[in-house]
Amino acid sequence: MIKIATWNVNSLRIRLSHVLEWLEQNKPDVLALQETKVVDDKFPHADIEALGYHVIFTGQPTFNGVALLSRVSPQEATTEIEGLDAAQRRVVAATLGSTRVINLYVPNGQSVDSDKYQYKLDWLQTMRRYLKNELAQYQQLIVMGDFNIAPADIDVYDPKAWKGHVLVSEPERQALHEIQRLGLSDVFRTKYPDVVGYTWWDYRAAGFRRNLGMRLDLMLASKSLIQCCKHCEVDAAVRALERPSDHALLFAEFDTQL
């Protein structure tokens, strides 16, 4: 059995104790982190390695940044994707055992009338091309992270109010759908078609207390992996911790080897 998790930590330096505690208590094989917001020189790798994890990371000042933690040594690590703006550090991929693991922090898009929205759609199209090529090379593959897209209305606390807005707009959902059409299944939704599984609640307006959430963090698994998925769950307890990230953690268990 392998256990794989993803978490947008919104600053790894602020959330390091949360991450270390979750690792110790849950002992996943893989943990993908987004919005580390730390440059490589200041990445707290020693604390993570002390718990028995390898870690690869790519960061920049102030924004973005991703890391991939694993019990086994990562091979074929990549942080540069052809066609993607290299100034924004949003991707880390590696081969762990015989599984290809790709960790994403998809652009937020800000609002549908923003230049950042078109950047997001272009980014997703480039990512689709990359993933198509990866799927041609690796049978057992998982793509996970903060997609900044709520796939369907069940994933939105107030779909009427949000209709057409960034995070839920049709072009974004279509771009995600095109990625899934490559042969990647939304793990949580496949396992639990009718369960609300929010992973993000706005810091503002007491979003978490009032459960005004969205499901923006996803795991997409290739056929051989989804077939052996035993469980997938949002760990919302981390959203209730002192000084939390605005995202919960998502994890899944698969009845296979890495």
Add this chain to the structure above:
DNA sequence: ATGGTGGTGAAACCA
């Protein structure tokens, strides 16, 4: 309808 909070890095921007 608006604004509410939090992170970065030291004001304004992003989410």
